[in-house]
Amino acid sequence: MFSRACEYGIRACIHLAQISKEGGRSSLKAIAAAIDSPVAFTAKILQTLAREEIIVSVKGPNGGYEVEASRLDVITLDDIVDAIDGNSIYRGCGLGLKHCNAKKPCPLHFQFKKIRDELKEMLQSTSLNDVATGLHEGLAFLKR
Amino acid sequence: MFSRACEYGIRACIHLAQISKEGGRSSLKAIAAAIDSPVAFTAKILQTLAREEIIVSVKGPNGGYEVEASRLDVITLDDIVDAIDGNSIYRGCGLGLKHCNAKKPCPLHFQFKKIRDELKEMLQSTSLNDVATGLHEGLAFLKR
DNA sequence: TTTATATCGGATAAATATGTCCGACTTTAA
């Protein structure tokens, strides 16, 4: 579905959302530990997310990463996926034709479209705030 | 969604379904041309599909590959995906946790499950016969 | 001003997926 980088990115953002909600901040190491991901690789992904202005990086002692509390409701999963994996989920064809194209569809175009639209809707309508809640209550997990 | 190999595999099977329906047979070269895929790589995939008894390989002159006409209704897209990509679409977690597990779900488990179940239903309920029809009528394409 | 703590970013390495090559084998038809 998503690249590994994107999976780490989403998990990192969810973790950060939870921390940021309480006014906190999380360092690279802490994030990697929280989501059980390779530290250096996670750093790259966080840099990308910071460049795309989804998260904020703070250098120096007591530094780390955070999400602006006021934007927790605004940032959606789709923003994260788009920043890391681009729009290939939407533009790509399920059978690997150059681009998905309803004018010259692959034999599964309409079946794929239905599912993809649902995925799109889900990603676009789910904010970081939405998803950080269950986590805090111990109902969901970012590592196992 | 699927690996490239799986995309080629599905496209090859759809092409073969169309040919086999008319009692024909298609050679490796012809298949690769029909679905616009690299010949040698396609050979590997067809070998896998033949080993899994989804398609039949016929050696020698006038040989090639075919699908038993009587099984066109029985073989589903899910069979093909399973033969090439395995069950990772179903067993894997959307956020990359070891396995999808409702007892200790990731924060997006229920959202993912819904979409995945729909995909599963689609793949399991679509036979080669279903999908080869529109193709024959020029309503769908295997390359572009 | 110094020191410790962090991120930044470029180079590199390892792993996986994709793609190629070629000799061996099988089968049909001449």
Next chain:
DNA sequence: TTAAAGTCGGACATATTTATCCGATATAAA
């Protein structure tokens, strides 16, 4: 019986993704 057409499968090559390393840079606190 021989030649041609085709698949089989192992070894090899390339591309992409994932992961690591390390020096440079920024910043807060002592």
